[in-house]
Amino acid sequence: MAKRVRSEAGYARKIKDAVHLLFFQHHRLPGVRGWELRQELGPDWQNVLEVLDKQLQPLDLQVTRVLDDPNIMDPDQTQLADARYYITMRGGIDQKAAKTIGWRVDDIAGLAVAIAYIISKQGKAPRTEVERLLQEKLPGWRVKMSIDRYIQQGYLGEDEKGVLYMDWRSRAEVDQKQLVNLIVGFGKKADAEALKPEADEED
Amino acid sequence: MSGRKRDELEGVISLCRSVQAGSVEPFAVDIDYMLEVIRRYYPETTSLKDFCTDAAAIRGLSEVLQGQNAWIQHQSTTLYKDPFLLHQQIQRMDISAMADSFLRSWHPMVQMEQLSAKTLAGSLGYWTDLIPIAERWKESNLQLVDAGTATLEEARALGYLPEEGFADILESFWKNLEGRVGEGGRISYWDWIGADTYEETVKRSYLTVFIVSYGYANIESDRFGEKIEIIHNAEPRPDPGQAKISIPTLVDYEEWKNWRKG
Numbered sequence: 001m002a003k004r005v006r007s008e009a010g011y012a013r014k015i016k017d018a019v020h021l022l023f024f025q026h027h028r029l030p031g032v033r034g035w036e037l038r039q040e041l042g043p044d045w046q047n048v049l050e051v052l053d054k055q056l057q058p059l060d061l062q063v064t065r066v067l068d069d070p071n072i073m074d075p076d077q078t079q080l081a082d083a084r085y086y087i088t089m090r091g092g093i094d095q096k097a098a099k100t101i102g103w104r105v106d107d108i109a110g111l112a113v114a115i116a117y118i119i120s121k122q123g124k125a126p127r128t129e130v131e132r133l134l135q136e137k138l139p140g141w142r143v144k145m146s147i148d149r150y151i152q153q154g155y156l157g158e159d160e161k162g163v164l165y166m167d168w169r170s171r172a173e174v175d176q177k178q179l180v181n182l183i184v185g186f187g188k189k190a191d192a193e194a195l196k197p198e199a200d201e202e203d
Numbered sequence: 204m205s206g207r208k209r210d211e212l213e214g215v216i217s218l219c220r221s222v223q224a225g226s227v228e229p230f231a232v233d234i235d236y237m238l239e240v241i242r243r244y245y246p247e248t249t250s251l252k253d254f255c256t257d258a259a260a261i262r263g264l265s266e267v268l269q270g271q272n273a274w275i276q277h278q279s280t281t282l283y284k285d286p287f288l289l290h291q292q293i294q295r296m297d298i299s300a301m302a303d304s305f306l307r308s309w310h311p312m313v314q315m316e317q318l319s320a321k322t323l324a325g326s327l328g329y330w331t332d333l334i335p336i337a338e339r340w341k342e343s344n345l346q347l348v349d350a351g352t353a354t355l356e357e358a359r360a361l362g363y364l365p366e367e368g369f370a371d372i373l374e375s376f377w378k379n380l381e382g383r384v385g386e387g388g389r390i391s392y393w394d395w396i397g398a399d400t401y402e403e404t405v406k407r408s409y410l411t412v413f414i415v416s417y418g419y420a421n422i423e424s425d426r427f428g429e430k431i432e433i434i435h436n437a438e439p440r441p442d443p444g445q446a447k448i449s450i451p452t453l454v455d456y457e458e459w460k461n462w463r464k465g
Binding site (some may be wrong): 180 | 224225273274284293295296298300302304305308309314429
């Protein structure tokens with residue numbers, strides 16, 4: 001009995017350590033590598049993260065893992081050790097909440113367009129093309145400033161040839177599949193609903 | 204090879220570069236035509252310049268094929284959506300709808316900067332050891348003395364001048380690097396600069412800045428700045444393939460102590 005209590009206490013301590021590691025920034029960039037977690041939490045570090053993830057669920061938070069190579073579907077132990085782990089919000093947020101954390105609606109829309117376009121171009125697109133696309137709806141001076149801001153905040157990266165790609169923050173925070181599906185599916189529900197009364201009238 | 208023919212080959216190279224930069228779709232390129240151009244001019248290749256142009260065209264072509272392969276792989280993933288359809292949708296959506304879509308797929312990161320009791324205690328220790336500014340910036344008590352002369356040897360003996368010239372120090376530091384890692388070898392930054400004393404470690408990091416700047420060695424860092432390596436250059440030259448960037452490295456006393464502990 002005493003042994004079980006000790007092991008439970010040990011597990012609770014590990015979860016507390018995991019919270020300290022994941023919530024507080026230790027490096028220049030947020031997030032903790034898998035090997036750092038293993039070093040601090042021991043060999044069952046992945047189980048500790050799983051339990052922590054469950055405990056964070058009621059708070060609308062989650063443990064997010066980002067692999068170095070986003071194409072890996074079934075990572076091995078080495079890839080898991082190299083992956084970065086973050087705490088992110090589990091659900092989405094609304095425009096009102098986004099404003100309170102310093103984002104203007106056109107900044108958010110601009111980032112969405114840039115990311116969706118880069119995804120459609122296999123993960124990289126010339127900056128000039130992204131700028132041209134954004135300038136269709138946003139003023140030119142604002143477009144350049146916004147792209148610089150996305151780069152500065154780690155959402156986009158730019159190489160020496162002026163090609164934009166998705167940087168670490170987009171990979172950690174944005175559910176790319178959902179974003180693309182929402183954009184492609186935009187209007188379909190509304191269109192279907194608009195067609196429905198006509199069909200009913202025909203009946 | 205005539206100028207016109209070289210122009211045609213260079214056109215092929217430039218098209219391949221556009222594919223690589225993402226401004227032209229990999230399948231928008233006519234591979235058969237490109238191969239035909241390369242094949243047509245190969246028998247006329249005589250000079251080194253022609254061979255280089257030919258090799259660049261073949262390399263560009265292989266990269267286009269690689270791009271086509273990646274494109275097929277991308278299309279087979281669940282993320283693939285027709286770029287034209289996506290573009291149409293982006294144009295159709297207003298800013299608010301676009302922002303809504305993003306917010307529904309966005310899970311912002313939660314991260315805090317901490318000030319713990321431990322860091323506070325550490326900072327208090329630093330404050331206690333800190334010499335008051337009045338003492339640190341104390342005016343020097345200058346005295347007028349008669350100027351004299353000294354030979355170069357005397358100045359060296361007094362420690363005002365180093366025993367050898369700075370260039371010689373760098374040369375021997377470079378040789379030392381070669382001795383440790385071999386020609387073209389690499390070593391972790393801290394394993395290279397780390398020494399028994401903190402002063403020596405700082406001196407080695409200072410000299411490392413110069414051997415890297417003068418092209419005796421290169422420095423490489425991963426994108427998170429966690430793994431920094433020094434690479435020996437067999438011939439002193441700055442890496443031509445690398446963009447010129449600064450890599451700030453902190454030679455912190457605490458970090459040195461941790462390195463010493465292993």
